[in-house]
Amino acid sequence: MSTRRLLLDMPPPPSGRLVLTGEHAHYLCRVLRLRAGDRFMAAFGAAGEATATIVEVDGERVLAEVGELGPVAREAGVAVTLLVGVPKGHKLDLVVGKATELGVRAIIPVYCLRSVPRHDPARLAGRLERWRRIARSAATQSGRTEPPAIEEPASLTDVLRLSRSHDVAVAFAWEGEGMSVVSLAEALRGAPRRVALLVGPEGGLAPEELHAAVDAGWRLVSLGPRTLRCETAAVAASTLALYLLGELG
Numbered sequence: 001m002s003t004r005r006l007l008l009d010m011p012p013p014p015s016g017r018l019v020l021t022g023e024h025a026h027y028l029c030r031v032l033r034l035r036a037g038d039r040f041m042a043a044f045g046a047a048g049e050a051t052a053t054i055v056e057v058d059g060e061r062v063l064a065e066v067g068e069l070g071p072v073a074r075e076a077g078v079a080v081t082l083l084v085g086v087p088k089g090h091k092l093d094l095v096v097g098k099a100t101e102l103g104v105r106a107i108i109p110v111y112c113l114r115s116v117p118r119h120d121p122a123r124l125a126g127r128l129e130r131w132r133r134i135a136r137s138a139a140t141q142s143g144r145t146e147p148p149a150i151e152e153p154a155s156l157t158d159v160l161r162l163s164r165s166h167d168v169a170v171a172f173a174w175e176g177e178g179m180s181v182v183s184l185a186e187a188l189r190g191a192p193r194r195v196a197l198l199v200g201p202e203g204g205l206a207p208e209e210l211h212a213a214v215d216a217g218w219r220l221v222s223l224g225p226r227t228l229r230c231e232t233a234a235v236a237a238s239t240l241a242l243y244l245l246g247e248l249g
Contacts, residue, residue: 004040076103085112085201100138109153114203163217167192174204
């Protein structure tokens with residue numbers, strides 16, 4: 001697949017002439033280093049995508065001629081929401097990028113008992129913008145028609161209510177001693193169309209959080225006997241779920 005692809009948050013131009021400025025023009029001219037006469041794939045979300053030919057580059061403004069629009073079908077048919085206990089540092093950056101490539105529909109950071117960082121409200125907008133840029137870049141690279149929704153961090157109490165709006169809601173238990181834990185394959189039986197996956201931060205979900213999840217209708221699932229880093233668990237959970245749901249070939 002060509003890397004000369006631009007994911008656009010706009011409808012296709014009715015005139016066939018596409019004018020790009022700002023971040024989009026910068027990406028074409030400075031990152032991809034395209035010039036007049038070069039082509040790229042213009043993706044217009046669910047509306048489809050088309051080959052575009054650059055007609056003119058004027059500073060930070062790009063004029064392109066858009067060809068015939070064609071449909072694409074690269075989004076997962078199952079809506080998977082990934083909920084990740086907020087980890088330290090920039091680990092969530094990796095999770096957002098990889099989960100986007102895999103086809104996750106939405107990502108929600110979650111403040112858990114073992115989440116060390118608590119984002120300063122004054123800086124949260126910047127972190128959200130960073131995660132959304134990462135998701136858009138990963139969506140462009142992987143050929144998706146739209147990036148996943150990156151929602152504001154929420155409390156565990158709030159996200160546990162998502163079991164009501166999803167066909168299946170599973171929490172990955174690292175400390176499930178004495179509790180009923182099933183395989184992910186068993187939890188995903190029945191061809192669900194909306195699935196929520198909850199992975200804890202460093203140290204996993206605390207026992208009281210697991211009990212609260214069960215009481216809220218979540219099923220506990222194990223990822224095996226080895227202890228995984230939170231970012232590894234989040235990517236592994238997304239991969240396994242999408243594979244079992246038939247979305248990875």
